[in-house]
Amino acid sequence: MTLRHFLTASALTLVVSAQAIAQGGPPPARVRVDAARMETVEPMRRVTGELVPTRRSSVASKRDAQVIEVLVDRGDTIEAGQIIARLDAELAMIDLQRAEADLKAAEALIAVRKAETLRAERDLARTRVMLQDNAVFQTEVEDRETDFAAAQARLRQAEAEAASSRATVADARKAIEDMVVVAPYTGQVVDKLTEVGQWVREGDGVIEIIEVAPIDAWLDVPEQYLPALRNGSSPTVQILAEATGHTTSGKVTAILAQGDALGRKFPVRVRLENTDGALLPGMSIVGVVPTGGSEEALTIHKDAVLRNAAGAFVYFDGGGVATVAPVEIQYAVGNRFVIRSPMIRPGTSLIIEGNERMYPGQPLMILSGAPENAPAPEAAGT
Structure with missing residues (x-):
């Protein structure tokens, strides 16, 4: 909205308002005001950039299997650990049964090998006693020693085979668990890569997910502003998504x-x-970055700023009635905005309470006293 449009609308509304007051119109709006003022601030500069997801993953199948259920679709928001798909576990169940049977056989073989080892140990001990009585030759003792060593080796082999069988059982159980595909983190599904009935192999993607909370803003910052971003610990940068008017701020986490x-x-x-x-990822943004130094700038209280389809605007006291003025917000300083406006001057009384349903030309009743959490007033610059 141009200044000409604002002035025309304000003039027409003042005429209507004056007629309404003369005819016993609505009572004055009870409002509080805060003066625009010149302040010494650290200059900021606007730079452009875009939003990028902090993480993007193709969630893959861990096993070869047929897809029997897909529980999410594009655009769905999912939580970490949420089930997103199920694979056919029938073959995995058969593998588990086979592995458990092999394990039982391996454990039974261990029992046999232990019995054989015990018998060989007893035979060796008995033969050694007989050797002391000269009832057998030395070769008999050596044969029993060999039998005992062989029995011990067979026992170790059986124990190793049982350990291998246990690992096979664990893998079979894990395979059944892997037939349920879950989200690795909270995010949004941006692509579905498979459907019910398809065969997926290990490593094939099931869905593509991005993390958007938190989200990263990548800004293209001129080299002369980098020193101000490096000073201190993780300086805060204001971010504006111009398409939606959404504003926020965050810490600088990296300079490429x-x-x-x-x-x-x-x-x-x-x-x-x-x-x-x-x-959302892909949105174009504007970042307001510190540049170092100081400058004099016109500031207004944040609560004075309203927005509509035409942009940001404020209401101010225009001789006892509400008058509207467009403003161009440059950046925030504490609870105030640095602005540009052809209609706002230092000392202009801006409405900061009671402006939510206000209309141009509405009579005003200015309340005394500062609003809650308001800063102490400062002298306006000239």
Whole structure:
């Protein structure tokens, strides 16, 4: 909306408002105001970028099997550990039964080998006693020693085979568990890669999922602004999704060492919580980054700012009636915005309470006292 449109609308509304008051119109709106003022702030600059998911995964099948159920579709939000697909476990169940039978046979063989080892040990002990009585030759003792050693070796072999069978059973049980495909983390399904009846092999994708909470904003930052981003610990950067008007902020988590040689810009990553899911991968964004130094700027209280399809605007006290003015928000400083506006000057009284259902030209009753959590007033610059 242009300034001309604002002025025309305001003038017409003032005429209508004056007529309404003369005819006994609605009572004045009870409002609180806060003055626009000049302040010394750290200058900020706007840079462009885009939103990128923090993680993107093709969730794969861990086994060869037929798909019997797919429980999610594109666009679904899923939680970590949620079941997303089931595979046919019939062959895996048969493998488990076979492995368990082999394990029982291996454990029975261990019992046999233990008995054989015990008998060989007893024969060896008896032969050694007989040798002391000169009832047998030394070769008999040596033969019994060989038999005992062989029995011990067969026992160890049986125990190793049983251990292998246990591992096979564990793998068969794990295979059955793997027939249920679950989400590795909370995110959104962006592609379904298989359907019921299809055969998937180990490593084949079932769905593609992205993580959007948190989400990463990658900004192209000119090289001269990088020192301000490196100062201190993880500086905070304001992010605006211009298409939706959604604003948020996050910490700088990385500055890519490789930049654009022509534009002298470097990718900077800002991690955003995005708990409400309003920010989506691929959205174009504007980041407001610190540049260092200081400058004088016109600021207004955040609660004064309203938005509609035409953009941001405010209501101010225009001689006892509500007057509307467009504003261009530059960046936030605490609980205030640095703005540009052809109609707002230092000292202009902006309505910060009672402006939700206000209309231009509405009579005002300005309440005294500062609103709750409001900062102490400062002298306006000139």
